[in-house]
Amino acid sequence: MDRTTDLPADGQRRPAPGVPDSDQIFSWVRDLTAFSARGTQTLDDHRSVDYLCTRLRGFGLTDVQVQETESFHWHASRSALSVDGTFIPHAPVAFSLDAGNGPFDGGNGNGPFSTGPDGLTASFVDVGEGQEDDFAEADIDGKIVMFNLRFVLPRRALLDAGEFVHDPHETITPADLDTANPYLTNFEDVVEQAIAQGAAGFVAVLADYFDSHDIRTEYKPDITIPGLWVTKTAGARIRTLAKKGQPTATLRLEGERTATPARTVIGILPGCSSDTIMIQSHHDSAWEGGVEDASGTAEVLALAAYYSSLAREQRPKTLMFVLMDSHWTGYQAHRQFVETFITAPGLARRIVANVTLEHIAKQAEVGPDGQLLVFDRPEYRGIFENVSPPLKTAIDHAVAEHGLExxxxxxxxxxxxxxxxxxxxxxxxxxxxxxxxxxxxxxxxLYDKADTLDKVYKPDLGPVARAFVDIVDHLAATPSELIGS
Known part of the structure; x- marks a missing residue:
């Protein structure tokens, strides 16, 4: 495996003139984080859409549009958890106890949801890691189930799969590699098993997490029972109570699911060809969302600002800048975009490549006392690609030349x-x-309330933009039929 690519002979990284620097890009990140919790059906989602349209038009894009498609907003207005009369700190599991039968993926619909005026009171069963053997040994029918939520994709797995790794200062350490990100978990498998065996509700212990229950993961369909998150510390407290006998728990969850449009902001810069490079991120967030994904959205703005400063004849292909929401509610905006701009027959404009930018982040670990430790260095990041060998080489050179360690x-x-x-x-x-x-x-x-403006790795904002200018330039110069792998 190649570990790095050499810099140019003079050792200097050459920024493309006119590319916004880290300070400018960070100002856009800061603006976006002021629109906190930019999810569908929120005032701040509307504000962020208006802001992005204004920015793109301000760069000189004349073809700026907003595509709308049906999505929804899930909101919990009240929740509670007690075990044998002891109050347990917690947070609602988003999209649990989805209501009705409607048009959305998973067969869920709109309206209020509730465990009833007195909540759900039932016996409490701990199934540990939620493996098949754990369920086989437990009678969970009509009971509230507790299990350990596990993150299942450690950094080590991605590092081992890398075809190219840029780490010139050898900062990768074995201690870092077992930390897993919160994207892939055992959640769906365990909850599906719990529902199939008649569980009335569930409590998920964030066993691999820092001391927070303020997590809002992406949309999970078919969670027909109520669920709550608790920290590892709270889970240990519940298990201590459980040792005294068969505990009884009361779980309450109330709220509403409301139909609402998802909004995709689209800006187009015509080039010398109708063949189009799509440059993408998502503008919505569950919380303040400095990293997820004000940082990615600001990078798309940076590329739009740069390329709009060029004359049309300097753009060999058309560029389309795309900023979606519904990232948290089932990706309806993403599906609609594909149907409209990629799979629809007879399109005058043909998308020939996609560039997606997300999460310019500081590295974090769980500290010895369960606290979140944040370091002033970039989080490990991947570039997933399926392009031709010359473009793979172009990616490697851009990463190294602009210092994306x-x-x-x-x-x-x-x-x-x-x-x-x-x-x-x-x-x-x-x-x-x-x-x-x-x-x-x-x-x-990434999915936590802790994703605030200070988590963005500001020094890399400009270098990421410059590296992707190089990458987009290579895509634009490559015959369209030779882009893919």
């Missing part, structure tokens, strides 16, 4: 089947057959 290039065609999907915002475009180059990192706090 701790970056791993990964073969998307090989890894997506193993992971079950491409674990980035580009998944639906990738599945539609578009050659993709997708930058992403998965810091531990």
């Amino acid at each position: 701790r970056t791993i290039r990964l073969n998307a065609d090989e890894l997506a089947p193993l992971l079950g999907e491409l674990p980035t915002d580009a998944e639906f475009v990738f599945e539609a057959g578009i050659p993709t180059i997708s930058l992403i990192s998965g810091p531990l706090y």
Whole structure:
């Protein structure tokens, strides 16, 4: 495996003139984080859409539009948890106790949801790791089930799969490699088993997490029973209570699911060809979302600002800048975009490549006392790609030339089947057959309230933009039929 690529002979990294620097890009990140919790059906989602349209038009893009498609908003208005009368700190599991039968993926609909005026009171059963043997030994019918939520994709797995790793200062240490990101977990398997065996509700212990229960993961369909998150410390407290006998728990969850449109902001810069390079991120967030994904959105703005400063004849291909939401509610915006701009017959504009930018993050670990430790260095990040060998080389050179340390290039065609999907915002475009180059990192706090402005790794904002100018320039100069792998 190549570990790095040499810098130019003079040792200097050459920024493309006119590319916004880290300070400018960070100002856009800061603006976006002021629109906190930019999910569908929120005032701040509307504000962020308006902000992005204004920015793109301010750069000189004349073809700026907003595509809407049906999505929803899930909101918990009240929750509670007690075990044998002892109050337990917690947070609602988003999308649990989904209501009704409607048009959305998973067969869920709209309306209020509730465990009733007195909540759900039932016997409490601990199934530990939630393995088949754990369920086989437990009678959970009509009971509230507790299990350990585990993160199952450690950094080590991605590092081992890398075709190219840029770590010139040898900062990768064995102590870092066992930390797993919160994207892939055992959640769906365990909850599906609990529902199948008649559980009335569940409590998920964040066993691999820092001392927080403020996590909001991506949309999971078919969670027909109520669920709550608790910290590892709270889970240990519940287990201490359980040692005194068969405990009784009361779980309460109330809220509403509401139909609402998802909004995709699209800006187009015509080039010398109608063949189009799509540059993408998502603008919504569960919380303040400094890393997820104000940072990725600001990188897309940076590329739009740069390329709009060029004359049309300096753009060999058309560029389309795409900022989606519904990242948290089932990706309806992403699916609609693909149907409209990729799979629809007879399109005058043909998307020939996708570039996706997400999560310019500081590295984080769980400290010895369970606290979140954040380091002033970049989180490990991957570039998933399925492009031709010359473009792979161009990626490697851009990463090295602009100093994107701790970056791993990964073969998307090989890894997506193993992971079950491409674990980035580009998944639906990738599945539609578009050659993709997708930058992403998965810091531990990615889905947490702790994802605030200070978690963004500001020194890399400008270098990421400059590296991807180089990459986009190579895509634009490559004959379209030679882009894919």
